[in-house]
Amino acid sequence: MFDQLSERLQSTLSDVRGRGKVTEADIDKAMREIRLALLEADVNFKVVKTFTATVKERCLGADVLDSLNPGQQVVKIVNEELTELMGGAGRDLVFSNKGTTVIMMAGLQGSGKTTATAKLARLLTKEGKRVALAACDVYRPAAIQQLETVGKRAGAVVYQQGTDADPVDIAGWALDKAQEENRDVLIVDTAGRLHIDSELMDELVRIRKRVKPHNILLVVDAMTGQDAVGVAESFAESVEFDGVIITKLDGDARGGAALSVKAVTGKPIIFVSTGEKLEDFDRFHPDRMSGRILGMGDVLSLIEKAEEQVSEDEADELQKKMADETFTLEDFLKQMRQVRKMGPIGNLIGMMPGMGAMKGLKDVDVDDGELDRVEAIILSMTPYERAYPEIIKGSRRRRIAEGSGTKIQQVNNMVKQFGNMRSLMKQMANGNMPDPQQLARMQGGKAAKAPRPKIRRR
Amino acid sequence: MPTTWNDILDLGDRHIPDAAAAPAPDAEGAPRRRGAFKRLRESLAKSRKALSEEISSSLFDRIDEETWERLEEALILADAGATTTAQVVEKLEHEVDSGIVPPDGQAIKARLIEILAEIASSNRSPINLTGDPAVLLMTGVNGTGKTTSIGKIAWHLKNEFGLSVLLGAADTYRAAAAEQLTTWADRAGADIIRSNEGADPGSVAFDAVNAAKARGVDVLIIDTAGRLHTQSNLMDELGKVRRVIEKQMPGAPHETLISIDATTGQNGLRQAKAFAEATDLDGVVLTKLDGTAKGGITLAIATELSIPVKLIGVGEALEDLRPFDPTEFAEALLSEE
Numbered sequence: 050m051f052d053q054l055s056e057r058l059q060s061t062l063s064d065v066r067g068r069g070k071v072t073e074a075d076i077d078k079a080m081r082e083i084r085l086a087l088l089e090a091d092v093n094f095k096v097v098k099t100f101t102a103t104v105k106e107r108c109l110g111a112d113v114l115d116s117l118n119p120g121q122q123v124v125k126i127v128n129e130e131l132t133e134l135m136g137g138a139g140r141d142l143v144f145s146n147k148g149t150t151v152i153m154m155a156g157l158q159g160s161g162k163t164t165a166t167a168k169l170a171r172l173l174t175k176e177g178k179r180v181a182l183a184a185c186d187v188y189r190p191a192a193i194q195q196l197e198t199v200g201k202r203a204g205a206v207v208y209q210q211g212t213d214a215d216p217v218d219i220a221g222w223a224l225d226k227a228q229e230e231n232r233d234v235l236i237v238d239t240a241g242r243l244h245i246d247s248e249l250m251d252e253l254v255r256i257r258k259r260v261k262p263h264n265i266l267l268v269v270d271a272m273t274g275q276d277a278v279g280v281a282e283s284f285a286e287s288v289e290f291d292g293v294i295i296t297k298l299d300g301d302a303r304g305g306a307a308l309s310v311k312a313v314t315g316k317p318i319i320f321v322s323t324g325e326k327l328e329d330f331d332r333f334h335p336d337r338m339s340g341r342i343l344g345m346g347d348v349l350s351l352i353e354k355a356e357e358q359v360s361e362d363e364a365d366e367l368q369k370k371m372a373d374e375t376f377t378l379e380d381f382l383k384q385m386r387q388v389r390k391m392g393p394i395g396n397l398i399g400m401m402p403g404m405g406a407m408k409g410l411k412d413v414d415v416d417d418g419e420l421d422r423v424e425a426i427i428l429s430m431t432p433y434e435r436a437y438p439e440i441i442k443g444s445r446r447r448r449i450a451e452g453s454g455t456k457i458q459q460v461n462n463m464v465k466q467f468g469n470m471r472s473l474m475k476q477m478a479n480g481n482m483p484d485p486q487q488l489a490r491m492q493g494g495k496a497a498k499a500p501r502p503k504i505r506r507r
Numbered sequence: 508m509p510t511t512w513n514d515i516l517d518l519g520d521r522h523i524p525d526a527a528a529a530p531a532p533d534a535e536g537a538p539r540r541r542g543a544f545k546r547l548r549e550s551l552a553k554s555r556k557a558l559s560e561e562i563s564s565s566l567f568d569r570i571d572e573e574t575w576e577r578l579e580e581a582l583i584l585a586d587a588g589a590t591t592t593a594q595v596v597e598k599l600e601h602e603v604d605s606g607i608v609p610p611d612g613q614a615i616k617a618r619l620i621e622i623l624a625e626i627a628s629s630n631r632s633p634i635n636l637t638g639d640p641a642v643l644l645m646t647g648v649n650g651t652g653k654t655t656s657i658g659k660i661a662w663h664l665k666n667e668f669g670l671s672v673l674l675g676a677a678d679t680y681r682a683a684a685a686e687q688l689t690t691w692a693d694r695a696g697a698d699i700i701r702s703n704e705g706a707d708p709g710s711v712a713f714d715a716v717n718a719a720k721a722r723g724v725d726v727l728i729i730d731t732a733g734r735l736h737t738q739s740n741l742m743d744e745l746g747k748v749r750r751v752i753e754k755q756m757p758g759a760p761h762e763t764l765i766s767i768d769a770t771t772g773q774n775g776l777r778q779a780k781a782f783a784e785a786t787d788l789d790g791v792v793l794t795k796l797d798g799t800a801k802g803g804i805t806l807a808i809a810t811e812l813s814i815p816v817k818l819i820g821v822g823e824a825l826e827d828l829r830p831f832d833p834t835e836f837a838e839a840l841l842s843e844e
Contacts, residue, residue: 091772159650190690198682274772
């Protein structure tokens with residue numbers, strides 16, 4: 050049910066539950082795991098540093114400190130931050146409202162530009178546009194033939210002038226032709242080039258000046274490692290691309306390069322290429338990419354499912370315990386914490402099987418300070434005491450009071466109330482309606498404030 | 508002494524005619540490029556630079572707690588991966604702490620290069636071209652530079668060793684793949700066996716092996732379609748192509764190489780692993796080293812799979828292919844671009 054990262058985080062933070070508190074040292078340990086996972090995913094080293102610093106700050110906040118499942122919580126935060134980083138203000142293609150829209154493709158050799166060009170052409174053709182392609186790669190053997198073949202398949206017309214012409218001239222001529230022929234879109238396929246090849250980068254700039262693209266797309270291979278940042282920065286500086294296409298996502302590369310490029314240039318990822326067929330082309334979904342980078346598949350639903358699962362299992366067990374009156378202070382502590390996360394204590398009761406009808410209880414007031422006290426008291430008990438609170442007398446009471454910073458009387462009251470609650474729960478679990486007065490007693494002094502729930506006795 | 512072509516090729520019993528100086532690529536046949544000689548000079552200059560270049564001087568300026576962090580960063584940025592990086596740093600740190608290596612910048616640098624070169628030398632062996640004909644199979648993920656590398660290898664074998672080379676265009680999937688390889692064959696002075704797009708790659712391999720035997724060529728190089736290692740049907744197909752070759756000539760292919768793009772991150776290891784399962788891998792051609800990427804993932808490939816890098820690609824021209832030298836590689840790994 051849990052993926053590697055989540056598992057690793059859980060074990061890293063495994064002793065946290067026992068202590069009841071997450072310290073900064075714990076968070077640091079967790080951040081090391083996150084860092085490793087991201088590096089394994091090829092996220093750039095420096096991006097990882099910044100990112101984990103951000104996540105650490107969030108983790109130090111209340112979210113994790115009070116959490117039941119620190120490992121899960123951390124993953125959730127990481128996923129949220131990643132998704133935001135990858136998504137944010139998205140951008141789709143910009144289309145011109147008069148004349149031909151120009152899209153220019155750029156990227157390293159072998160990144161998948163030509164294939165992406167054809168795929169994009171197909172996508173736009175399906176959306177009703179008339180698409181033309183300009184074959185500006187005059188260097189790569191048979192590049193023009195390749196574009197002609199796949200372009201045709203995609204339903205686009207391909208403009209080419211062979212390999213003896215200058216790419217800038219070809220682009221200019223292609224645009225004129227596209228406008229003459231009333232094409233809605235012209236996609237300019239360019240040769241793969243190194244960002245450090247000044248001559249070729251200059252050529253790219255000249256093509257840009259010549260055709261004034263409405264969209265310049267950087268094509269990045271999903272398996273690119275640390276180099277992605279340097280490449281993206283250079284291309285950004287030279288041609289100021291508008292968006293990114295991540296290719297070859299049908300492989301098992303985690304795709305950290307995508308995060309790096311976005312983080313460093315701020316340019317959005319617009320499309321993803323997920324296979325060799327022309328239809329294997331989609332718009333980008335930040336949350337799916339996040340999960341992939343973390344190595345967790347669809348993280349969000351995984352966590353949600355896990356939470357659901359845990360709730361279901363726990364609810365079953367809880368019911369059994371209540372029916373048998375084997376519900377312990379440990380269980381109570383657990384429920385209480387969960388409840389505090391969810392809302393007023395009435396919700397807990399509302400969640401119990403058969404209790405959904407008692408809506409009135411949901412409005413019942415809860416004193417957080419009191420719950421803090423209760424929590425501290427339980428935490429000062431030994432596991433045995435939590436299981437069998439009836440043994441808590443004399444010196445035990447004293448020890449617990451001291452340990453929790455409360456008075457012996459308060460410890461007394463708590464244990465007594467717990468006893469009441471337990472028998473109350475036994476009733477409810479066995480199908481009987483709770484006695485409102487018992488309920489009031491359970492609430493201690495708050496009974497007067499609590500609105501009386503309207504209950505129909507069966 | 509840096510690795511030479513003679514070191515990296517095992518030509519068996521062949522009588523090699525006196526190797527003439529590598530002639531300039533035929534200017535007429537060469538497609539429009541930005542000056543063959545200029546690029547040759549550039550790429551040689553770059554490799555000389557890598558050779559004599561000091562390892563990023565800031566690494567061992569001072570020896571303090573941050574030294575190891577800086578080294579870690581440099582290795583990670585070179586795509587060495589967290590595991591290999593940790594191993595290397597730990598080892599070096601231990602040697603410095605225990606006095607095996609003096610706490611002196613130069614000495615530490617030297618030892619670091621040694622350690623990295625050692626890893627990169629794992630299972631070092633030449634390219635087996637002893638067969639008659641010698642059959643070389645080229646594999647790899649899409650876009651890594653298989654076809655271009657084949658062109659370069661063919662050119663080197665023909666022009667520096669006077670060998671006759673035949674190419675087999677068994678990439679029958681990619682649009683215009685055979686046309687692409689044909690162009691390289693022309694440039695390199697090699698013949699080519701090809702079929703139509705959509706034909707069975709195994710049948711092209713079959714024809715190619717038999718043609719190589721019939722024509723008595725020295726070397727047959729077979730190109731295959733780029734494929735993602737996660738596509739099991741394609742990996743199966745690769746295994747099939749290999750078996751077809753073996754059937755036509757027991758012992759063949761004598762050398763199977765995988766091209767790995769130097770910009771590849773940690774996925775490179777998974778690639779190598781998967782391809783090694785589908786077909787025995789004898790070596791890596793590490794391509795696109797003329798960029799800023801360092802190809803550090805090959806350290807992990809060497810360590811975990813014992814597959815050595817044998818050749819490196821340093822540009823798009825015919826001459827831009829060199830024998831892999833572990834020490835040069837180690838130095839370049841840490842050099843500042």
